[in-house]
Amino acid sequence: MNDESQNKMGSPTPEELRQQVERTRDELGQTVEALAGKADVKAQAKEKTTAAKKQASEKTAELKEQAAEKTAAAREQAAEKSAELKEQAAEKTVAAKDQAAEKAAAVREQAAAATAQIREKAAQAAQAVKDRTPDPVQEKTAQAATQVRESAARAGQFAVDRTPGPLLEKADRVAKAARANRTPLLAGGAVLVAFLLIRRGRGRNK
Numbered sequence: 001m002n003d004e005s006q007n008k009m010g011s012p013t014p015e016e017l018r019q020q021v022e023r024t025r026d027e028l029g030q031t032v033e034a035l036a037g038k039a040d041v042k043a044q045a046k047e048k049t050t051a052a053k054k055q056a057s058e059k060t061a062e063l064k065e066q067a068a069e070k071t072a073a074a075r076e077q078a079a080e081k082s083a084e085l086k087e088q089a090a091e092k093t094v095a096a097k098d099q100a101a102e103k104a105a106a107v108r109e110q111a112a113a114a115t116a117q118i119r120e121k122a123a124q125a126a127q128a129v130k131d132r133t134p135d136p137v138q139e140k141t142a143q144a145a146t147q148v149r150e151s152a153a154r155a156g157q158f159a160v161d162r163t164p165g166p167l168l169e170k171a172d173r174v175a176k177a178a179r180a181n182r183t184p185l186l187a188g189g190a191v192l193v194a195f196l197l198i199r200r201g202r203g204r205n206k
């Protein structure tokens with residue numbers, strides 16, 4: 001039996017073997033490529049996951065930094081605003097105190113001026129009455145005033161002798177207040193007495 005008969009009976013020829021080897025090689029290459037592709041997809045997915053995590057971490061750090069900067073800026077602005085408000089409040093307080101002091105000084109000055117005017121007018125009125133009053137009337141006025149003072153002194157002593165202690169203290173306070181305003185009262189009293197005496201003298205002349 002020769003080679004041709006063996007080939008015809010089913011034994012592969014060298015050409016057929018070579019073709020089978022090439023087909024097998026091609027199949028192995030395709031399998032290897034497919035496996036490499038699958039491995040590459042996994043690697044790419046892993047790389048993408050790692051990159052996404054890195055980006056997320058960087059973004060989180062960036063957001064935290066921005067939030068910290070905004071918080072610090074807000075605190076600084078709040079501190080500046082608080083200091084500004086405190087300064088404005090202090091300035092307003094000082095201005096209010098200055099205005100109050102100025103108004104108080106103005107009121108005191110006006111009161112002093114009014115008091116001086118009253119005293120001056122009372123003195124002028126007393127002097128005018130004195131100038132228009134005859135000497136005999138002035139003498140009688142002086143005598144009457146002396147008698148009034150003496151009578152008042154006697155009456156006062158009599159009242160002191162019979163007045164309880166608490167009432168004496170109260171009377172002493174009233175007397176001090178009266179002495180504080182003695183000048184206007186004396187001037188008014190002198191004017192009244194002089195007026196009455198003048199009227200009395202004119203009545204007698206009639």
